Amino acid sequence: MRLRTLQIILWTAAILGTAIFAWARWPAGNPAATETFSVFEPSFALADSDGKIRTNAEFRGKFLLVFFGFTNCPDVCPTTLAEVAQVMDNLGPEADKVQPIFISVDPERDRRLGLRAYTEAFHASILGLAGTEAETRAAAQSFKIFYGRQNDAKSPDGYTMSHSSGLFLVGPDGAWLRQFGFGTPAADILSDLQSRF
Amino acid sequence: MKHLILTTALLLSAPAAFACEAVTVGDLTIQHAWSKATIGADRPAAFYVGITNSGSSDDALVGISTPAAGMSMLHETVVTDGVASMPHAMRVPVPAGQTVQLAPGGYHGMLMVLTAALKEGDRFPVTLTFEKAGEVTTDVDVLPLRSEGPDCADAGQ
Numbered sequence: 544m545r546l547r548t549l550q551i552i553l554w555t556a557a558i559l560g561t562a563i564f565a566w567a568r569w570p571a572g573n574p575a576a577t578e579t580f581s582v583f584e585p586s587f588a589l590a591d592s593d594g595k596i597r598t599n600a601e602f603r604g605k606f607l608l609v610f611f612g613f614t615n616c617p618d619v620c621p622t623t624l625a626e627v628a629q630v631m632d633n634l635g636p637e638a639d640k641v642q643p644i645f646i647s648v649d650p651e652r653d654r655r656l657g658l659r660a661y662t663e664a665f666h667a668s669i670l671g672l673a674g675t676e677a678e679t680r681a682a683a684q685s686f687k688i689f690y691g692r693q694n695d696a697k698s699p700d701g702y703t704m705s706h707s708s709g710l711f712l713v714g715p716d717g718a719w720l721r722q723f724g725f726g727t728p729a730a731d732i733l734s735d736l737q738s739r740f
Numbered sequence: 741m742k743h744l745i746l747t748t749a750l751l752l753s754a755p756a757a758f759a760c761e762a763v764t765v766g767d768l769t770i771q772h773a774w775s776k777a778t779i780g781a782d783r784p785a786a787f788y789v790g791i792t793n794s795g796s797s798d799d800a801l802v803g804i805s806t807p808a809a810g811m812s813m814l815h816e817t818v819v820t821d822g823v824a825s826m827p828h829a830m831r832v833p834v835p836a837g838q839t840v841q842l843a844p845g846g847y848h849g850m851l852m853v854l855t856a857a858l859k860e861g862d863r864f865p866v867t868l869t870f871e872k873a874g875e876v877t878t879d880v881d882v883l884p885l886r887s888e889g890p891d892c893a894d895a896g897q
Contacts, residue, residue, distance in 0.1 A: 614779070614783055615783050615784060616826075617783070617784045617785060617786040617848070617850050617851075618786050618815070618817045618826065618844060618845065618848050618850075619817055619819075619824045619826075619845065621776055621786070621844075621885060622844040622845060625885060625886040625887075625888075628886055629886065656780070656782055656783065657780070660779055660780065661779050661783075664779045664885055665885060665886070688822075689822075689823050693825070695828075697811070697813060697828065698852075699783075699784060699852055699853070703825075703826060705823055705824060705825035705826075706823065706824060707822050707823050707824070708819055708822065708823065708824035709822055722822075724819075724822065725819050725822075725824060725845060726845050
């Protein structure tokens, strides 16, 4: 009898555990779902390299191309920012309809290393933002993206960052439009933007 | 005088074509070694290269080193569910009869603690260590920040 009670308790615990795990994982496991049925407005309030707080509200009327990264990242970030730079060049006179933004997920170190020198090396139009830890967390949550810090003794300063590698497009009304996955050619991003003007 | 002309001609023709030249070790051909210019010396650089194994046995790239950096490691950019991470790669397989590219968004060398910023037009040596073929040194061309790779006639770029 005692064994049977134990069995019931264990089964209940297992089912409950599975349910909680599934519930917790559901949004992360279904990025497509959030894209299709919910219209949402990502928001941010983060300092630029002059220390001035910049918010999503001031960019109403423009398309935003937003990338979350860190300046110590040798491969993914330069590749994406180079594409953004190419898109901005190829937009020509329509470039003023688009504001590219680089949001640091490693704000403390990036402020120290110099955010402006980094973004300007790719394109003068790219606005670099680096907030506090809490502000950065809030911005990432509003874009429904992930970033995390991995301790790694062999990396510079003993850590590296993982981060959502997409490039996110926000419309002139402030609503999320889509993401361009890592490696999307600049020409594809350009034609998508031009189709929306 | 003849030597001078020859030397001058070589110097002038070298810059554009250097990354397109190949070095070999055993059955391996190493080609298109390049890096992107870095923004200052405080951030790591990436190293890219193409390796062709024309032999009949598999090999693997197990290490890189260069005097241009205090520490060099092999990494692989992995994008899982839209999240990019950059785990340390212990070895990059170079299977028999295949060409493996260390290229943006995939396997790459990470050069840390740079002795100086890498500037467009610079050139520096990198020594690659293979499991079976041993060591080989190639020169690396520093290309513009926005480059996607060397523009070689045979590179399929």
